[in-house]
Amino acid sequence: MLLVEQILNGLLSGAYYTLLALGLSIIFSLGGVVNLAHGAFYACGAYLTVLVAGPLGFAAAFAVAPAVVGLMGIAIETLFLRRLYPKDPTLTLLFTFGLAMVFEQALRLIFGATSIPFSIPDFLLGQLHVGGFLYSYYRLSILAVTIGAIGGLWLLFHKTSFGLIVRAGVADTEMVRALGISIKPILSLVFAIGVGLAAIAGVMSASLTGVHPAMGNEIVTAAFVICVLGGLGSFWGVVIAGVLVGVIKGVTALYIPPAAEGSIYALMVLVLIFRPRGMFGVKFARLE
Amino acid sequence: MKNSKSAGGLSRRQVLKSGVTTLMAGAVGFPAIIRAQSDTIRIGHITPRSGFLGTLGDYGFRGVNLAVEEINAAGGVLGREVDLFSEDSVGSAVAPTKAQKLIERRDVHFLIGEISSGSGGGVMATANRLKTLYMQTGCNSDALRGEKCNRYTFHVEAGNTMYTKTIGNWQHRAGNVQGKKFYMLTADYAFGHDLARVSTRFLTDKGGIIMANELIATGTPDYSPYILKIKAANPDFVYINLAGADQTTFLKQYKEYGLPFKVSGGVMDTAQFWGAGIESITGYWQSLWYHGLNTDSSNAFTAAFTEKYKKPPENQAWGDYIGVKIMAQAMEEAKTTDSRKLIALLESGMEFDILKPRQGQFRKWDHSLLQQMFVVKVKDKADMSDKWDIFEVVEASPGDNEPLGAIQPTKDENLCKMG
Numbered sequence: 001m002l003l004v005e006q007i008l009n010g011l012l013s014g015a016y017y018t019l020l021a022l023g024l025s026i027i028f029s030l031g032g033v034v035n036l037a038h039g040a041f042y043a044c045g046a047y048l049t050v051l052v053a054g055p056l057g058f059a060a061a062f063a064v065a066p067a068v069v070g071l072m073g074i075a076i077e078t079l080f081l082r083r084l085y086p087k088d089p090t091l092t093l094l095f096t097f098g099l100a101m102v103f104e105q106a107l108r109l110i111f112g113a114t115s116i117p118f119s120i121p122d123f124l125l126g127q128l129h130v131g132g133f134l135y136s137y138y139r140l141s142i143l144a145v146t147i148g149a150i151g152g153l154w155l156l157f158h159k160t161s162f163g164l165i166v167r168a169g170v171a172d173t174e175m176v177r178a179l180g181i182s183i184k185p186i187l188s189l190v191f192a193i194g195v196g197l198a199a200i201a202g203v204m205s206a207s208l209t210g211v212h213p214a215m216g217n218e219i220v221t222a223a224f225v226i227c228v229l230g231g232l233g234s235f236w237g238v239v240i241a242g243v244l245v246g247v248i249k250g251v252t253a254l255y256i257p258p259a260a261e262g263s264i265y266a267l268m269v270l271v272l273i274f275r276p277r278g279m280f281g282v283k284f285a286r287l288e
Numbered sequence: 289m290k291n292s293k294s295a296g297g298l299s300r301r302q303v304l305k306s307g308v309t310t311l312m313a314g315a316v317g318f319p320a321i322i323r324a325q326s327d328t329i330r331i332g333h334i335t336p337r338s339g340f341l342g343t344l345g346d347y348g349f350r351g352v353n354l355a356v357e358e359i360n361a362a363g364g365v366l367g368r369e370v371d372l373f374s375e376d377s378v379g380s381a382v383a384p385t386k387a388q389k390l391i392e393r394r395d396v397h398f399l400i401g402e403i404s405s406g407s408g409g410g411v412m413a414t415a416n417r418l419k420t421l422y423m424q425t426g427c428n429s430d431a432l433r434g435e436k437c438n439r440y441t442f443h444v445e446a447g448n449t450m451y452t453k454t455i456g457n458w459q460h461r462a463g464n465v466q467g468k469k470f471y472m473l474t475a476d477y478a479f480g481h482d483l484a485r486v487s488t489r490f491l492t493d494k495g496g497i498i499m500a501n502e503l504i505a506t507g508t509p510d511y512s513p514y515i516l517k518i519k520a521a522n523p524d525f526v527y528i529n530l531a532g533a534d535q536t537t538f539l540k541q542y543k544e545y546g547l548p549f550k551v552s553g554g555v556m557d558t559a560q561f562w563g564a565g566i567e568s569i570t571g572y573w574q575s576l577w578y579h580g581l582n583t584d585s586s587n588a589f590t591a592a593f594t595e596k597y598k599k600p601p602e603n604q605a606w607g608d609y610i611g612v613k614i615m616a617q618a619m620e621e622a623k624t625t626d627s628r629k630l631i632a633l634l635e636s637g638m639e640f641d642i643l644k645p646r647q648g649q650f651r652k653w654d655h656s657l658l659q660q661m662f663v664v665k666v667k668d669k670a671d672m673s674d675k676w677d678i679f680e681v682v683e684a685s686p687g688d689n690e691p692l693g694a695i696q697p698t699k700d701e702n703l704c705k706m707g
Contacts, residue, residue, distance in 0.1 A: 002520050006513055013510050113346030115536050115563025120544060127546050134519055136544045139512070209509055210536035210563040214342055218507050253513035258476050260513065261505035
């Protein structure tokens, strides 16, 4: 029974990772940017939650945090990343790596290094007991938010003309340009959506971990692993890998607790041996 | 369809390498050179400024800065200005190199700091090899005072046995140990292993039962799998041997699941409990130093720190602050910066005002600071005067009529042979 409970709990935990990894994945898919600053945007989302939830309520943080972080993303993409696309891709890695450090130190300077307490809102406090199983309302709300985000993104990318351009851009950027469609604003918007998703993950995590400047470092590596596991650029691959990571960590914690955090890396190695493009990765010429 | 190179041109191998880059990011430290002159007293401060101990390290950094500022304002040490060199120790693989750099390149008169017991062991070995005095201010592992002890290291931070005995004796008197079942969660590195060892020894000696001891990687973001295991085990107490930000994360998530089992633990850092928030904490804990202690010198330190940093100090700020003050007092007393003469003085039983009701002194055979600790009770939210006011000091341990060594490990428990 404990095994079943851990598997079900892993599904919930996986939702938390998926939210972060999805943003990382879509930014990479179109722009080819491995956003090493993704954890910093996630931390910004958590700090904005602390600032906004007090005067405006927790629900308002859901609107404000992704909006503000999305605007920050547009500014950064427009002012800096755009200049680096045509150049050596290592430059975007270095830039986002540096950006992560700048953000972390800026948060430390502004808010201090101490973890800021932020509690679960009263209306999400409590637990659901089903049979012998225990679920917190808050984790269930994270699952709901993640399902909403996945559904919203799928509709955006598959049922709108914007999504059509994005998918075309992912497949062949030059062809989209040749058809007279400017890819630049699309890249900006996709970057904004990606970091906005990180901000939503930050909103949800503010109550679960301490809100501190380095909080992004703790989770961005797991998000990166999920992207690689699922297959770089694969939307559903990331979703499935996120859930799998949650389950693997939970089950490992049950039987071999010290290996729980390391288990996802073992899984990644295993998958890459047999599926070098990840579980659902497709053949991208630019990645070969 | 073919994909364009212009939008990225990134190879899969490069993408995977970037992941390694992320993991390696923590291996880069950020040296902070405060000031340097050749005719000064030079202090090398080393502590983690990032990662799960980064919050505590920041408090230590502030504490050491305040101490240096106060000493210089009062005329320095031996009539010489004090210079501070500070390094991010990063982790156990890097810390000894940083310590060596401070000693050899900065020519510091003594080292101070560190929080991670894994890193602290390396710093101690470096200090001993290069014959430089090291005032250890944040590592709890008993092993550093026992099998790894050395002549050049003095321990301001209390050892795990001291933390365990302080709260353990109180809980035992309250009937919360004999026959009670404990479920331990332990940080999977030197500090946690050592704390689990001494906590298990204490609790089982007093008739407690250890149901499980889960080793958990540091920086774990999700404790829900362990909380579900605790629920299934049905203990009397959850006993945490976690460090740094992991304390905060666990306490918040434990509250989320609403389990009825009380939480106790082998260590408590005030900053991490501030981070968890008053809603997530409850019960009785042990504290090395708390800003609510009402002594003249403690109040003065709290006031100066709060004025400078707009928030009160906590135990790590106290440790680094008082470590510098002890060294300054010892140098003035010995009228020298010579390490061997200072060691002899510190071993002689010289007493120091350590901002507690009773003065402290170093125990000769293991260089552990003989000092009081405190049992504190989490306040009701309604009784808090501000957001920092989370504890009520219940009692000092050892008490006024007990020897200061009462909570220290005995030679049988933790023998140190300095050679």
